[in-house]
Amino acid sequence: MSDSLKTTRRTFLLGTAATSLIALGAAGPAFSADKGTVIASVFGGDYGDILRATVDEAIMAPEGYEVIQDISSTEARQTKLRTEKMRARSSFDVAVLADLDMYPMAKLGVLSEVTEENVPRLAAVIPALRKTYSVPQIYSYIAILYNPEKVTTPPTSYADLWKPEYKGKIGVSDKLHVATSAVAALVGGGSMSDFAPGQAKLLELKDKQDVQILPSNEAIAGAFESGDIWITLNYVSRGYSWRRSGLNIERAVPSEGAIPIAFEMAMPKNAPNKDGGFAYLDAALDPKAQIGFAAKMGYLPTVTDAELPAELEAAIGLPAADQDRLIRLDDDYLMQHQTEILDFWNREFKG
CATH class of the missing domain: 3.40.190.10 (Periplasmic binding protein-like II)
Structure with missing residues (x-):
């Protein structure tokens, strides 16, 4: 059997199997509808690895999104946000920046408004960290x-x-x-x-x-x-x-x-996949993703419903009373x- 025929037959069988599972109501996350690609402009190293494991693969992929990490520096990300402002589409859907670096981008008017309607998990964010143009991912x-x-x-x-x-x-x-x-x-x-x-x-x-x-x-x-x-x-x-x-x-x-100090995520107004961009911001606020960063890098969850293990809480935690006094x-x-x-x-x- 030729390679092309093998590929065709394998594709057919996989498609048939998926159709059968869906018909039986047994389709799992692996069979979620394809919702396109989300390009996230982020830091590399440990940060990028943890993000890939806790958000890209654990949450976005089962929802039907393919995430591509665009590894770059703060300066490169800010330059793209500035220079791509007038384009029909930005080169990425999500940008990660420290809070002090994100603010000038908001003042330029290049970031989408973030609300509980388009990012439902925003409701769980510590009030002192909430903003209208970004979500605080870790702090x-x-x-x-x-x-x-x-x-x-x-x-x-x-x-x-x-x-x-x-x-x-x-x-x-x-x-x-x-x-x-x-x-x-x-x-x-x-x-x-x-x-x-x-x-x-x-x-x-x-x-x-x-x-x-x-x-x-x-x-x-x-x-x-x-x-x-x-x-x-x-x-x-x-x-x-x-x-x-x-x-x-x-x-x-x-x-x-x-x-x-918070590292924030925001979506350009001209993001190619706006639904995917908002979904990514929401996924970044998931308790499991938040706890993953706390355990590996010592950054605290920005949401009130991510409960850290007792030992980790003792090492880095900030009591609720101190959160109110940030x-x-x-x-x-x-x-x-x-x-x-x-x-x-x-x-x-x-x-």
């Missing part, structure tokens, strides 16, 4: 991370980093200049909409506390391991990763409130003042 929050062998009294406030007993043992990541500036603003009497009062507090860290400004989060971990630093500001997801690698690190949620960064303020915030950081704080 973490800025807390005080410290070595409990050196810092024997757990910190309770962001202001504790300015205590004299930590002089020379405080480290901050150069990559987290926005978050660190926000914390300094809170300590200095400012707000998420006014970082100016925090400038004096940053200079105090530099001149009085001999703060170590390290080039990356990896360098922060190395400084903890060597004992060069005892305490820092960073995302709890980082602390979770460092603990898994063997570092002795605890977290303290400050009394002022935790500052969240202090969101002011996206509009940061978009307008990001240059001056960075200039002060580089010229005055680091200089």
Whole structure:
């Protein structure tokens, strides 16, 4: 039998079998109607692998969607959203960006409105994280991370980093200049909409506390391991990763409130498969998908009905009372003042 005839016969038999199962009411998810392709522009590495397993294959495929991951950088994704704005169709259906990077795209008017009608799972999202132009897929929050062998009294406030007993043992990541500036603003009497009062507090860290400004989060971990630093500001997801690698690190949620960072998903207005795009946003909020990211990467679920295992909750969880006190960064303020915030950081704080 020729290969072509074998293929034809096999296709016929498979089609007959599927038809029979459907007629009997026994068709499973594998036989869902083909709903087309969904192109998701996402990060690669562990993030992309977890997304593929928990959303693409576990939820979207049984619903009849084929998902193709377009692995790219934040800058490439933003460039496409800008340049494809006037095209009939975008080159992807879903884009993933950090919250501070998603906001400028919303201001450009390129993102579809997200409602409970087109994304039903939006109803389960933590209120402090809800937006009208995107869904928060995963989040973490800025807390005080410290070595409990050196810092024997757990910190309770962001202001504790300015205590004299930590002089020379405080480290901050150069990559987290926005978050660190926000914390300094809170300590200095400012707000998420006014970082100016925090400038004096940053200079105090530099001149009085001999703060170590390290080039990356990896360098922060190395400084903890060597004992060069005892305490820092960073995302709890980082602390979770460092603990898994063997570092002795605890977290303290400050009394002022935790500052969240969310990775969000949005759909361009000119997405080729709009039904598929909304379905993908909804699938990303599924409790099982959310728990998958928490277990692997230490990012918290953005929905209220995803229950973490007790051990994981103890390691990264944020109690409901603290969720209600999340202090969101002011996206509009940061978009307008990001240059001056960075200039002060580089010229005055680091200089």
